[in-house]
Structure formats: structure tokens, C-alpha cells
Amino acid sequence: MLPPERDLVRDLAEWLPRQRWFGGKDGPIHDLTIGTATELLHGDPSLHHLVLDVRQDDTTDHYQLLLGARRDLPDRLRHVEIGGPCGDRSAKARLYDAAHDPDLTRVLLDALANGASAGPLRFHHADGARIRTDLASLPMTAEQSNTSLLFGDEYICKLFRRLSPGVNLDLEVNLALSRGGCARVPAVLGWIELEPGRGARAGEGGEPVTLALLSDYLHTGVDGWSLAIASVRDWFAHTTPPGGDEWAELDASAAGGDFAAEAERLGAATAEVHRALADAFGVTVVPAGEVRAMAARMNAELTGTCRAVPGLAPHAKALTEAFLDLAARAGPLPVQRVHGDYHLGQVLRTESGWTVLDFEGEPARTQSERRALAHPLRDVAGMLRSFEYAARFLITRAGAVPSESGPRLETRAHAWAARNRAAFCRGYAAGGGPDPAAHSVLIRAFEFEKAVYEVRYEAQNRPAWLAVPLKSLAHLTA
Numbered sequence: 001m002l003p004p005e006r007d008l009v010r011d012l013a014e015w016l017p018r019q020r021w022f023g024g025k026d027g028p029i030h031d032l033t034i035g036t037a038t039e040l041l042h043g044d045p046s047l048h049h050l051v052l053d054v055r056q057d058d059t060t061d062h063y064q065l066l067l068g069a070r071r072d073l074p075d076r077l078r079h080v081e082i083g084g085p086c087g088d089r090s091a092k093a094r095l096y097d098a099a100h101d102p103d104l105t106r107v108l109l110d111a112l113a114n115g116a117s118a119g120p121l122r123f124h125h126a127d128g129a130r131i132r133t134d135l136a137s138l139p140m141t142a143e144q145s146n147t148s149l150l151f152g153d154e155y156i157c158k159l160f161r162r163l164s165p166g167v168n169l170d171l172e173v174n175l176a177l178s179r180g181g182c183a184r185v186p187a188v189l190g191w192i193e194l195e196p197g198r199g200a201r202a203g204e205g206g207e208p209v210t211l212a213l214l215s216d217y218l219h220t221g222v223d224g225w226s227l228a229i230a231s232v233r234d235w236f237a238h239t240t241p242p243g244g245d246e247w248a249e250l251d252a253s254a255a256g257g258d259f260a261a262e263a264e265r266l267g268a269a270t271a272e273v274h275r276a277l278a279d280a281f282g283v284t285v286v287p288a289g290e291v292r293a294m295a296a297r298m299n300a301e302l303t304g305t306c307r308a309v310p311g312l313a314p315h316a317k318a319l320t321e322a323f324l325d326l327a328a329r330a331g332p333l334p335v336q337r338v339h340g341d342y343h344l345g346q347v348l349r350t351e352s353g354w355t356v357l358d359f360e361g362e363p364a365r366t367q368s369e370r371r372a373l374a375h376p377l378r379d380v381a382g383m384l385r386s387f388e389y390a391a392r393f394l395i396t397r398a399g400a401v402p403s404e405s406g407p408r409l410e411t412r413a414h415a416w417a418a419r420n421r422a423a424f425c426r427g428y429a430a431g432g433g434p435d436p437a438a439h440s441v442l443i444r445a446f447e448f449e450k451a452v453y454e455v456r457y458e459a460q461n462r463p464a465w466l467a468v469p470l471k472s473l474a475h476l477t478a
């Protein structure tokens, strides 16, 4: 039912850059080929699993796609159509992103439940997991770099869009933490892999490539980003009593939706997860020379990102100073597995406390960079950046607030971020983590490193958000 490969490739090359999860929006696609195509369901509709090899400049990335094909495309699927009607008169089919079609995604649940295989695809379930197959899927609308499908209130299936060689970190870490008894991660129920050496360049490394992860869906949970934004909105709307001094009353605790107690609990939960990671994977100490090399890498990344995103250049001097400061004071540093991309969208508040999600590391980095051991304060710095993002998101994202209230809200944003950053650090130290206040040089360097990454990430993935890290850098480096 699929069209000739040439037509399909042309349509995909036009469609891909418009997808939220496509990580190469800062440059053209030079070549797109189909690495593997596996039919998962025959007939009308049909379901095909594709790995796309996408070359941009001298790098080739691999993206996975569930491609649906139907003779008649129902209205509910028109928004995810790829290209126009295709094929010859006898086999005309409409193609679309099948992640949005519950009639087709149920094939994944069936295959996971049965431990099936199809071509180079292997479906696995975790020991003892009994997977229901009667649930219809709905794609999540969260701001995310992958695509997650909710199966009823029970399961969440994350389809990794850009594929990395080897076992996916999210799978590896979640399995290790759950096996170690850490209750702060959702249970892993199953996963899908691409076998190596079956024609897919994504699998050429000799190890299976993780394509998807099925976990327990914590349906009563609310992510930290939504909670924080609600709190900021409330704080912005909080009115100063008549006759009160607007500037003197910047006590964010006065607003109804104060987040500080949650931020403090989140800090403590983070320290607990770091301990569990250390128990599961161990801790090692790197010598001062490696810390200096790390500071040099941070600076090199800054230089590269300034070239790609000139808006970063005005902050370069202050950022370099922080990296030099780190190098000058370098001493031996304990390092371990960490979360790697820790922010408010990665934590979920459930009735039993904070749960930590997505140990995949930063999607804009290479697999070996993501796997590298780091000091746990790198995650703390990531979360501190997230408080900055949350505080400034409503102001910076165009049209969210009237421009005349800008300066007043800037002051409020600053107060909100400061209050919640302090609470998070307090909770982290009280929970047994290294005290951020005693490591200000390290934290500042990590924060700036993250901000540089964010500038690059936003330019490549969400150009409309680029102003958020740039504006917050203007504040942090002022």
C-alpha cells in the first residue's frame, strides 16, 4: 500500500522539519533515506515502522516513524497526513503519522504483551508484567522531544523519535532504579528494540537500539512545570493591598499558589534519587585535571553556540569568566550517574510525593556525552535553570502579558525564581545531597553550561522559545 520510495522520501523530507520532535530545524536536510521499513499490520489500514536516516551537513540522525496508510482518511486523522494521496489508481493510499491512530497503535500493545517480533523489531515485557491489550491510545500533548501515547489510564508508551545506538538510558536507569527498590520512578512494563545489523544504520553499533518504553502511567500526577506556571501566574496576579508599596512587598509567600514548599520537597526527593543512582551504578572521583578539561569543554561549547546563535554573544564574557573560575579552583570531584536533563517537566507530583521521569539525558547531545558521569549538582543546576524558565515564561513568550506591566512582572519573576531556587536547594541539602550553597562556583558553571545548551536546543527545536534562555541569561549575567 506504500507509494514508490522516491515519492515517500520527498513527502517525508517536507513533513519532518515541521514536527516538534525533529531536532534539526536549524539547517536543511541534505539527504533522507529509509533505513528500515517493517510492516506491522497488513491490509487497510496498514501499519509500517520506518527508521529514517536523515543527513544534515556531515551528521546522520535516525528518526523512527509509525506510518499509517488508508484508502480513506477519516477527518480525525487529516491533521497528521503526510504528503497528498499517493499510489496508482488501483492502490491509492493516504499516509499519516500512525501514532495518532488508536486502531493501529493497539498493535504495539498486542506485540508487547506477547513478546512478539517483526522483522528487526523485538517486543519485550518486564518480568512479571501482564500487559492489557484492550486499551485505546491517545498521544500526549505535553511539550516533549519524543512522542508519548497514553493507553487508557494505565500505561504510557514513549516512542523515542531520534534514535541513539545501544540501550536507551531511560530504560537502563529506570530498570536499575526499580530493581534497587527506588519508589521515585514509574515501573517499567516493557520495551521495543531494533535488532542490530538488520539493515538499519541506527543499529550498526552491534547493540539493539531501544525504540520505545512502556511504563506505568501515573495518571493522578501533575508535572512540575504545570504546577510552577500556575504558581507564577497566581503570583503575577497577586495584588498589592491599597496604599501598599508594590516594590517593598515582594514576598512571594503572600500569593495563594506559593510553590516553595513543593520546591523544597522536590529538592529532598532529588537527593534521594541521586543516592539511589549512586547505589545502583557507583561513584568515582575524577582528578582536578579532568575538572579543568570539563571547564574547557564548557567554554568550547559556548564558542560554538555563539557562532550558531549570535544572540548569545553578548553574554559570552560573563559565561567564560564562570568557566575560568571553575578551572582555577578545580579539585578532585566525585562523579556518578545523574539524571542529565533535569527540569520541571521531568518531575511529577503524585499523591505520594515527587516522581522523577526521563533519564534519557539531553536530546541535543551525543550518546556518549549523555552517558558520562557527572557531579550531582549538575542536575541541581538544571532544576535551578528551570525555575528561571518558569518565572520568565509568561513574560517572554509573546503576548502572554500586556507590555506595560513588563517591568513590574520582571521584578516579580525575579522574586519567584529566587524564592523557589532557595527552597529547592534547602530541600536538597537537608535530604543529604551536597549543599549547593557550599559549591557556588560549580553550580554557577553548571548553570551557565545548561543555559548555553538551552540556547542551542531552542534554536534547533523551538525557535519561538529562544528568547526565554537569552532573557534569563541577561539577568543572571547582569
Ligand SMILES: Nc1ncnc2c1ncn2[C@@H]1O[C@H](COP(=O)(O)OP(=O)(O)O)[C@@H](O)[C@H]1O
Pocket (backbone or CB within 6 Å): 140, 142, 143, 144, 145, 146, 147, 148, 156, 158, 186, 215, 216, 217, 218, 219, 221, 223, 345, 346, 347, 348, 357, 358, 360
Ligand atoms: N509515567 C508517567 N506517568 C505520568 N505522566 C508521565 C509519565 N511519563 C511521562 N509523563 C508525562 O509526559 C511528559 C513528557 O515525558 P518525558 O519522558 O519527559 O518525554 P520527553 O523525553 O519526550 O520530553 C512529562 O512531562 C509528564 O507530564
Ligand SMILES: O=P(O)(O)O[C@H]1O[C@H](CO)[C@@H](O[C@H]2O[C@H](CO)[C@@H](O)[C@H](O)[C@H]2O)[C@H](O)[C@H]1O
Pocket (backbone or CB within 6 Å): 143, 144, 145, 146, 225, 341, 343, 344, 345, 358, 360, 361, 362, 363, 364, 382, 385, 386, 387, 389, 390, 454, 457
Ligand atoms: O524534556 P526533554 O528531555 O525533551 O528535554 C528537552 O526539552 C525541554 C523542553 O521540553 C528542554 O527544557 C527547557 O524548557 C523547559 C520548559 O519547556 C524548562 O523547564 C527547562 O528548564 C529548559 O531547559 C530541555 O532543555 C531539552 O533538553
